Amino acid sequence: MTTVYTVDSIPGDGIGREVVPAAIRCIDEVARIEGFEVTWRERDWGSDRYLADGAMMPADGIDQLADGDGIFLGAVGQPGIPDHVTLWGLLIPIRRSFMQYVNLRPVRLLPGVEARVSGAEKLDAVVVRENVEGEYSEIGGRAYDGRPEGMAIQQSVFTHAGVSRVAEFAADLAVRRSGRLISATKSNGILHAMPFWDEVVEETVSRSGTVELESVLIDALAARVVLRPDSIDVIVASNLFGDILSDLLAAVAGSIGVAPSANLNPPREHPSMFEPVHGSAPDIAGKGIANPVGQMWAGALMLEHLGEEQAAKRLVIAFEAALADGIRTADLAGTASTLDFTEAVIERLRSAAR
CATH class of the missing domain: 3.40.718.10 (Isopropylmalate Dehydrogenase)
Structure with a gap:
């Protein structure tokens, strides 16, 4: 049938x-x-x-x-x-x-496509992006529109369940690939959400027992994507960071198309x-x-x-x-x-x- x-x-x-x-x-x-x-x-x-x-x-x-x-x-x-x-x-x-x-975003240099940066010839990576919470939150609002006092408040939302499930997915993927996992963070500047992200990712990945976890600040990771793209395998990232990194990697690999x-x-x-x-x-x-x-x-x-x-x-x-x-x-x-x-x-x- x-x-x-x-x-x-x-x-x-x-x-x-x-x-x-x-x-x-x-x-x-x-x-x-x-x-x-x-x-x-x-x-x-x-x-x-x-x-x-x-x-x-x-x-x-x-x-x-x-x-x-x-x-x-x-x-x-x-x-x-x-x-x-x-x-x-x-x-x-x-x-x-x-x-x-x-949000799973694989990227590699395809045959016949010219690498945009040195090292991209060996690029074969996957971004595992958290897709339903994080920085893309509906919580917030605006006040005093059209006045000098105009303001906007946007709340990020990071839950233990949300971070742990995407980290578990990324760790399982890393086990099937190189065993290496990079976590994108900004815990030196985002005081509450990113240290929480780091803690939950580390706690979750440690249960795999075999995955080598590297936590990298997002600005340094963006530079690394361009300067050493062949050093990237699996990245787990929040909604915003994953969105930006995957587009950057696609451009490095020749075209976002x-x-x-x-x-x-x-x-x-x-x-x-x-x-x-x-x-x-x-x-x-x-x-x-x-x-x-x-x-x-x-x-x-x-x-x-x-x-x-x-x-x-x-x-x-x-x-x-x-x-x-x-x-x-x-x-x-x-x-x-x-x-x-x-x-x-x-x-x-x-x-x-x-």
């Missing part, structure tokens, strides 16, 4: 509408080869819906997604709408409603969501030149999460082969269009399956 997965597709805004269909074509092809199916439920949620109806998604949007096997997101954001409106109207509610508390992201609910009590790290890129939207690798790689992470590991490997091998053969989009100093690259990946999937 053929296994059928139900996945909600949310292309969203800008280049999301171009790279999501491209990645779906490749996923459908590898599913055909491996003998399973994906039923796609496309959601036209995003900024256009906000402009028409005043909301990025329907009031019952979370309920509509709840019975799916995964969520495949493109990009969120459009000029003219504040970013906090678009993100807090779609992306962040999904992450929090489904307790996707791990190739970086994937998995928003995971590790207990699998709710669907997980998969997306590229890049944004909606309104400056190139509609030109047909967006790089679909980040979306394809996110699709491979989704297939792996669904248990289709061989399909995930096939997809990664195919887009890596296309890159190695010199087929690259403009952000990687190439001339291929989104369609050109997609066709090249599908051709390699079919050739490898013959």
